[in-house]
Amino acid sequence: MRPELSVDPIGCDGHGLCAELLPEMITLDDWGYPVLARREVPPHLVGAARRAVAACPKLALALRRDGSRTGPP
């Protein structure tokens, strides 16, 4: 099962670093908040996805694999 991205909508403050690091999957809406084009991360983007998760100042982006989380607690 491919890893999946998710955004914690309450934690997210619209910093936008995720969209800078993973533009293939994340764009920003009119107010700077991330829109996920899709949740499944293809293998060639997993590295970038991990970096995007680490870069979020609010740790609002999470990468789940097989139901477990590698994002914020």
Add this chain to the structure above:
Amino acid sequence: MTTLTIPAPPARSGPDPAGPPTPPARRPGLPRLLSGPGDVAYAAHLAHWGPLPAPADLTAEVDRAGLRGRGGAGFPTARKMDAVRRAAAGRRRPVVVANGAEGEPVSAKDRVLLARDPHLVIDGMLAAAAATRADRAILCVKQGQPELIATLTRAVAERPGGDVRLEVAPVPSHYLVGEESALMNWLDRRRALPTVTPPRPAERGLGRRPTLVDNVETLANIALIARFGAPWIRQVGTADEPGSMLVTVTGGVERPGVMEVPFGTPLVEVLRRAAAGPAAAVLVGGYFGTWLSPAAAAGAELSRAGLAAVGAGLGCGAVSVLPDDVCPLVEVARVARWLAGQSAGQCGPCANGLPAIAGALDQLAAGHHRAGVEADVARWSEMTRGRGACKLPDGAVHFVQSALDVFEDHVAAHRRNGPCPSVRSRTVLPTPAWDPVR
């Protein structure tokens, strides 16, 4: 613009001419939930309904009765009770929360039920507590209703002591307070902010204990099931949707109020009983609900299946009639603005998107808007939907989208000709200010 006109009902002298009170067990039809003794004292309650039995497996009976939540989500109640019982499983004892917050401005069924028959709701709370082994049951009611709160407090005090600690908790009138996680947060921390789910309250709610949150009407139904069993429930309604529901009818009607009807009742029957005037459209399901055009309303039935056929849902059973002499866009814009103000402000898409949509709707209501405004609403609706922690943005967007569908011609008329010529000063859909901070 087509109009839905309901023929005036024949004159009636009052409610069911039932004669001497028949025990509900023998009365085949309605009313049921609203058939209480009319006296809120516990003694009268016992005399009318009899004592509350303790069936061996209430959850199974609730399942057989096909009871679904009456708060708006329509989740199968037995499944929720089961989830709570399993989550508790020998560890911490669960809590039962009766949700009578009723933040929906066009719904009054919860407070009517609580005012008429508080002990039936309390019966449901105690029955659900017994079935889930809870040791605490909290009745949440909207604050700012001192008489009702006093009645409920007295009713709770009248009950003999037992294993379950009963409490009454006034809650703010904010729209989101009825949302499960926000209600938990309010009771725990006095901050009615929704949280991201999972985990749902059934797993971890109040004080991190498994919590059964049910609407007060649902709990009243549980009390009836405990007494009379699933077959009695199934005597009314449809095979797929057994039982009865409380419907609030407001708006352009001569007799607004709460009535109890079996599932599957045609919408026009409800409108007839409320003596509805000529209607431009009917809003079903409250402010998260769906607008029905006159044609759709004429054929709609009040059930999940019946309303799904016209693209709508039951929600909390609120039916609002929009009369044909007010500007629908002014009403919709006002409600959208109100919903935007009800945002908790935690999630960017909702806190930004809903006010943006409301602003655009104001422009539509004012007329002579440029074509881009409608496209903006569509884009912002897509942008806002599903991107919040709770269902407020989804519900608000659905409300707006269905309005723009039903009133499409009206929007086009506004674009060409400007606002409606006779701008009435009366408002139909209520947008109450919330209670001030205590």
Add this chain to the structure above:
Amino acid sequence: MTVALETPKFVWYLMRGSGFVALALLTLTVGLGVVGVNRWKTGRWPRLVTAGLHRNISLLALCFLALHVLTATLDSWVGLGWLGSVVPFVSSYRPLWVGLGVLAGDLLLAVMATSLLRRHLRHRTWRLVHWGAWAMWPLAIVHALGSGTDATAPWGLAAVLASIALVAAAAGWRLHAGPTRPTGDGAAPDALRPTTRPLIRTGAP
């Protein structure tokens, strides 16, 4: 640990030099922190560059700080000792000024440790400790001014004044920008502000 013989002179110079480099790098770090929290960016300078530089320069500062502390510990004149490198005010040489430096170092360690372990902490905890950076930096400056004679020399004074100017400007910019969380703080594109937040945080009725 006392050293019977005097340590070589280069240790003393290395200590002072690494101290000033660490201070300069910490100054840059604080400046970049403000650039990040104020959400400044251009087309060619995205947020991730700020974030990356802030992190990497702080790590570099930590390296120079480690060198500074190590040499101070080894140096016989300072008499810091291993304990004194983390416990303030126990050195034999200028205990107050050196101690303030040790305190600054402790705060920096707290900030960096919580940042490296960010994923295992609640965001509020991390943020609270990170604010300690605004206490850490002035302590470092005071330590630089009082611990030796370098700060009174022209080059030292110039370095310290430049650092103060940069951080003062950064602090001013931070205060001017105000709360940066856009949600519910005026980012709504029209006059409606979600005023619900204070209202639903009511006390018990």
